[in-house]
Amino acid sequence: MNKKMTFFDWAMYLTTAAVALSWLIPLIWMFATSIRPETAPVGTGSMLWGGSATFANFQRAWSAAPFGTYYKNTVIIVMGILCMQMVTITLGGYVFARMNFRGKDLLFVAFLLQLMVPAEALVVPNYATVDFLGLVNSRVAVMLPYIASAMGTFLMRQTFKQVPRDLEEAAIIDGCSHLQVLWHVFIPVARPTLAAWALSSISFHWNNFFWPLIVTNTNEVRPLTVGLALFTKAAETGADWSLITAGTVMVVAPLLVAFFLFQRQFINSFMRSGIK
């Protein structure tokens, strides 16, 4: 829209800006409360500011729950899923973009099913499967349902389809095998796509809650979201909001800071992969 903005346009735009500020209030409140002294009363007087800033809440939160372990678990789970997804979506994307074989359509439908029925709807039978495998309460159990990704596979397929045929044929004439072609020709081309995929995969699994809640039951393997939810439930009875927000900030800060620094990359990544 390069047209000149009318008075009406400006009125609309300013309304949008005002609503944007209200969208930010939960974020601002979260940070403000996390650094206000525990003793400052909530609600009365200034909502946001209760005196001088303090980092004591973070220390209290850190010692009230094993956030260090939660962090480690989240990082292991998120990176584990991402690494294995990189392999499955690259191979799958390549096959669907470049190979013809019997049953291709049928296998494609199997991938489509994953888009139609999200993993959340399948928690009951999947829990039974994980139980059967003896993997309940493990990080592997949290990762398993997400390693094959239809979204990622389709994204890679789209990318690989744009690779010029002659580039690939030249490599085959030189005697490269399929895997070598994939490695030397396709993967270099797909690097931006893989990076975009990584951002949205990391964000999704960093924030994932329901499945990890179900398959974990000790702090040794719980990720941040599950640990935080339990921590919050316990602290809410005492209405200790400084403590709750300090815990919340510790959980959300890495992604939020990364997002505000690399806004464009994140938004592009989410736009391309179409998942959360």
Add this chain to the structure above:
Amino acid sequence: MAQPAVKVGPAGKPVKRRAPSVNWGPYLLLLPSMILLAAFTIYPMLSSGYLALFHANLAHKEPVFAGVENFQTLFTSDLFLKSLKNTVIFALFTIPASVLLAMWLALQLNRRLKSVSFLRAAYFYPTMLPLVSAASVWNFFYNPHYGPVNLLVKLFGGTAHNWLGDPQTALPAVMFVSIWKDAGYFMIFFLAGLQSLPSDVFEAADLDGANRWQQFWKLTFPLLSPTTLFVATISFINAFKAMDQIFVMTGGGPENTTSTLLFYIWQQTFQFWDKGMGAAASVVLILILLAVALFNQFYVDKKVHYE
């Protein structure tokens, strides 16, 4: 006449040499994905259908065949019907609200102004928060005693209200959090859609003297329809898998007014350990998701305007 060197088949065509063997390459490369899809997407759909036919709960240590009894129980259970109704209400409100809000935001923020990228970030950031943490922040905002929502209400002369404790307002309060969380995410798809609109069509409309309102309804809105469908589909799936915010904000209450289908499934299976009922409810959820996906694929898709 000399015999042809090539063997000739019955139809007079040369017989092809038999392919050396099936090319296993593609299957091998797909194997990792296929094993996992089979185990965690396809098998669970079938196995919930199977388990739903059994009494499998604390009263039956070994599952006992029950036929369709679980489904009969489901559809006479007030709690299940209420959960189903809540889920449908959730979808009917959050889908149009978040999709239209997202479209509006994209129209407003598709400008070349310096403040635009800040405003986009302001609407998009909730996407980066875990829904559980966002929900616990909203718990504070809805607090009946000192929550900012009530402060605001009082500022405008209203009276304090227990938003999450009142059966009338609990579900709307939870739905609002979903809209707040998703609108900015959906906005980016509309921004991409707007930026790919053909500018010559709009120039032609300008020349023909179409006003902005006409241009929006006759051009922008129909041309965006693939994006709208895509976003509405994500919104639909989000509505039917709504769980995290309910778990944190209301626990399904008060009076089960925020119990959704997935919450019901979770409660039956992991609170009451009634796996048969949980599986039966899962079957209903899976069938709804599949039916809507197929409806999209074969009906709506044909009506949507594609370039």
